[in-house]
Amino acid sequence: MRIKSNIAISDSGFLLNPATGESFSLNPMGVAILKMVKDGKSLEEMTQEISQDFDVSLSILERDIEDFKGTLTQYGILENSKND
């Protein structure tokens, strides 16, 4: 998973895609996950880290992150890369 390099995310959850002019709002978990993606963390690292702080099982978390990834791809926020 890689975020397109020109995309800016604020801590408050505002995301701007300058290439298209579209803006988005993220909830705090969305921001946290996008930041981890930016830092190059793997899915496993993300689920481990989040489940330490939040009341959620690994399997639900994994499903939710996969689902989130689908939306990010649909909105053109993730790089299309074949090898993740």
Add this chain to the structure above:
Amino acid sequence: MSKKKYERPSIKRIENEMPNKFGLRSEYKPMTHIDGVAVKDIIKEHGSPVFVISEKTIRQVYKDAMRAFAIRYPKVQFAWSYKTNYLSAICNVFHQEGSWAEVVSGFEYDKALNNGIPGNKIIFNGPDKTRDDLKKAIDNKSLIHIDHLDEYYTILELADETGLRPQVAIRVNMDTGVYPMWDRFGFNYENGQAWDALNKIMISKKMDLVGLHCHIGTYMMTAEPYGIAAAKLADLAVGLQQKYNHHVKYIDLGGGFAGKNTLKGAYLPGSDTNPSFDDYAEKITSALINSNISPDHLPWLFLETGRALIDEAGFLLGTVIANKRSSIGKRNTILDIGVNILFTSFWYQHKITPAQEFTHHTENTMLYGPLCMNIDVIRENVELPLLNPGDHVVVHHVGAYNMTQWMQFITLRPKVVMIDLEGKIHVIRKGESMNSISDYEGMPKHLTDFKL
């Protein structure tokens, strides 16, 4: 250390906040309690899905409707439209409030009798009254609203046979400026059919012409047509006064008030745009009072309001089965509520709210039911918070027609419970079981066994 509450990640494109076809923001404000009872407790005790009826709301809405008419006209009588919801507990709330019964079949007629309604307070409408139905209605002095001439002639024969005077009215259809015109029931006003029928009745001298009836349509989004309808019925009453010195006892304007639901494809919610009881009452009563009906013989105003009296009191509680995404990435949520029990989702954009608190983050969601059928869509576009499997939702304004038109299809029909004025819950219809279905089947002997 206790862990923080989790909410699944979400991202949403920022668009302008005008009301749009995806619904208004207020829609997803959670409804955790109904009349003080927690939704999650109702589901725990009675299962999901489950219909919930608020007795308090029925009584409030009824009183509001009655007030709107009674402050404008001295003689007002409601008759509960059985087909709208004939669960007996619900009928009896209306009857306790003073409503008579309005029925459209032999089955509904018997149901009203079983509920204890005196025969002379049952209005019998509809095109399908059998000879036996009519005989019973004549014996009981019920108010028979004649739909067609074949029915008239049957009543005439029965009057001779029984030596009784049937209490009759005619149903009139008419142009009220709303199209398509409902002209399949009753006798037409503009082309003279209605007058012909009235003349036949008066000249026969075998029955008592007690009223004039119309039901101009359902979910009428403006009040004006009711003014036109009331004026046309009043005109017939004046004609009877002049020609026969006959005074009808009542004028029945039927049902059809729109209520607070929102039609599919409407941009603004019905609760904001539809006329109020006061609007309808104003048009109807001023048309009657301004007519040439003699004030000494002012007829009763009968109303057969259905959906507008019961919709608001009905809720359908359900549970999220699963979340998925469509091929184009749209959020799809599967509920345990199917179109077979929420028939009105074909016409309405039902208001649907979560039953638990969420953050303000939402997604545009397509809500599917549990049936393995492509048509099983409850809402095509609704802004909902980030629901998880097991979360509960509340569908609003489902009191009318769902509990009479529902289908046993693929799944069994659920329980209906009523919350009384003290917040106590009563089961007013049991959930169906395998026996409710299989008891009605038969098995030919040669089909009882097989080897596989």
